[in-house]
Amino acid sequence: MSTDEGVDRLVRVADPGGLGGLGDLGGVKQDLLEEIMSGSEPDRVVEVPRRRLRVRRFAGVVTAAAVLMSVVPAAVVLRGQAEGGGVSPIPTVDAGVVYAPLAMAAAERNPRLLIDRAGWKVTDLSGFAEEQGMIRFRRGGRELEMNWYSASVYAYRYSDRLADGPAKSVRVDGWPGELFQNLNGDFTVLLRPRDDVFVEMSTSGSWSRADLDRILADIVRVDVRTWLAALPAEMVMPVRERAVRVLVGVPLPPGFDGASLDGIGVSDSYQFGVGVASRVGCGWIAEWQRARASGDEAAVRRAADALRGSHGWRVLRDLDGAGDWAEVFWEYADEVAAGTVRAGYVQALGCR
Template sequence: MSRRIDRRVRDAAPIRDEDVRSLPLDSEGELLNAIVEESRDAPDGFEAEAAPARRRSTRTRRIGMTLAATAAVGVFALVGVQLTSDGDLQTGPDRVWASSVLKVADAVPRLTIDANGWTVTRADEFHVDDGEMTFESGDLRADLTWRAAATHADYVADRAHSADRLPTVEVAGAQADVFKYKGTGAYNDFTALWKSGRYSLELRMGGEQVTQEQFVAALRALRPVSVDQWLSAMPSSVVKPADRANEVKQMLAGLPLPDGFDAGKLTEGDGVNDRYQLGAQVSGAVACAWIDQWATARDDGDAAAERAAAEALASSRRWPILNEMNAEGDYPEVLWDHADAVNGNGKVMGGKGAPVEVAAAEGLGCDQL
C-alpha cells in the first residue's frame, strides 16, 4: 500500500466537553474509564527497557497511511460520538476504536511528520507511559520515542556527553535540544529531545546520506494530530488488543511447546504492539521455557528432559515466526545463539561466556517473563 495520510491534519481534541455532557449519565463512567489513566510515578532510573534487537536499515517498507480505514486497529462504520454496546468509543463520523487502544492514543503525544511523503512504517509495543514509532520517506528513516518527562534531564545529559550540541529547533511549540553523535565516521547520526506535558520525546535519524538540514526539516514538520488520524496512520504490522489472541495462536503454530506451557499470559495486555515485538515475546517465552527445563533437568540429572529441551531449541531455526522476523531484525539470531549454546558447551559468547540460563535473562528477556 502506498496511500498517504491526509495532509490537512488539524490539532483537534478527540473528545470535547460538550460531547461528554451529551452522554447518558450511566455511560459517562465508562467513557472516563476508556480515555483516562492516572499517571504512574516515573522510574528512578532513566535507562529504558531494551526492546528486542532490530536492524537499522534503509530498506523502505512503504506501508501507507489512510484516514478511510485500517485493518490494523479495527474500524467500524458507525455515526456520532457515542459508546457502543461493547463499551468502545466512537470518536468520529466513520470509525470507532477499542477503548483499550483509545486509552493509549488519547494519552500519548500524537505526532506525524507532515512533509515529503513521510509515512509510519513501524510502531513498537507502546503503552501510556512509553513507546516508539518509525517514519520513513524514501531512504530516510526517523525514530520517534516518548518516555516519562522525569527522565528528560538525564537523557539530555547522556546525549550531551557523547554528542556535539547543535542549535536548538522549535518542535510542535517546544524547544528541542539537538545533537550529532561523535565518531560515527561517514554515518551521520542526529538526535533531538524536547518535553511535551508529561512526556520527554526524542527523534533520531541516521545514515550516510542524511544531512543536518534534512533532520531539522523533519523536526520542524512534526505536527500534532487527532486520535482518529494517529491511529489510522498505524501500519498493518500493528496488532491491536482485540487481535492479539489470534496473532499469538498463529505465531505459536509450528513451535514445540514444553509440558505445562501457559500461552494465556501472552494474550493479555491492552497496549498496541508491533508484530515484530509481539513475535519476540512469543518466541522468547517458548525459548525461555525450554531453557528453564534444560537447566533444571541438567541439575536434576534428568537426561530425557534435558535432551528434549535441547532438541526443541535446536528446531528453533525452523520456527516460522523467527524466520519471518529475521528479515527485519536481529532477535532471531540472538535466540539461535542461545539455542546453539544449549546444544554446545552451555556458554553464550554474546553473553561473554555466561551460562546460557544466565545470558538468557537479559538476552532473551527471560527475567521479564
C-alpha cells in the same frame, strides 16, 4: 468462542510435550483456526517490565501498556496534500472504530506525533507506555526516529547532546525544542518536557538542515484515535490472532499458557516475533531444567529436540534476516540441547 478460549484450545489440541503435532498448527483443523482468527473478545491489557529485546542498532525497549479492544471495519478518508499530487498519511477515523479504554488512556499520555507529508510510513514501533516508547518513520533512504521518555531524564539527555555542539532553537507544532548536529551529520531534536514526557528525534540517512526543517514543519500532534489509526494494521492486530500466525510450525512446551502472550502488546513484526519466540523458548528451557532435575529422561529429550529444532522455526528465520536476536536465541538453545544451560539466558532471551 472467544479468542482466548480458541488459543487455549489450540494449545490443548497441539498435545504439548510431543514433537509430532506439538506446534504444527497446520495439523489443527481449519475450523479451529477460523474460530481463533475471527474471535472478537478484547485482549487483556498487561504491563510488562522493561527489557532489552533486540541486538542491533536500536536496542528497543518494549513496555506494552495497551492493545486494541476491537476494530469494526471502517473506511479511512485521507486528506489531500499538495505535494506532487500525493495525500497526507494522517487519516480521519470513522467513529465505528472502538478501542479499549486503557489503550486510549495510554495513547493519551504519549506525544502522538505524526509526519503529515506524503510518502512517510511507520516502520517500527516498540510499545507505547505512558512515559517511554519509540516510533520510526521512513521515506526512501531517510529515517526519523522519535523516542519519548520521562521528563526526569531530560536534563541528562540535554547535557549529553551538548557534546555535539551548541543548541539551536526549533519548534514542532508549537512545541519548543533544541536542535543538535553531530560530527557525522546526523541531527537530534530534543523537545522540552511537556505533560511529564519529552521527545527526542534523531535522523539517519542523507539529511540536510533544509530537509529537516521541512519535515519539522510537517510534524503535527494528533488526537488519540487518529494516532492509533495511523499505525500499520499488523501492529494493532489483536495479540492472540497475530500469535497464531507466528506460531505455525513452532512446538509449544507443556503447560504453555496463551495468556502469556498478552503482555507483548502493540509492536512491530520484529518486536512481536521476539516476544513470542522468547516465551516459547524460555518455556522449553524451563521444561528441560524441570525434567532433568526430576530424572525424567524422556522429557529431557523432548525439550532438547524442540530447542535443537528451533533452527527451523519460521519466526526465528524471519527474525534472523532483520537483526541478531535469533542468533542469540540459537546459541542458548544449542547449549541446552547439548546438556548445559547458562544463567545468562534469562536476561538474554527476556525470560520472566
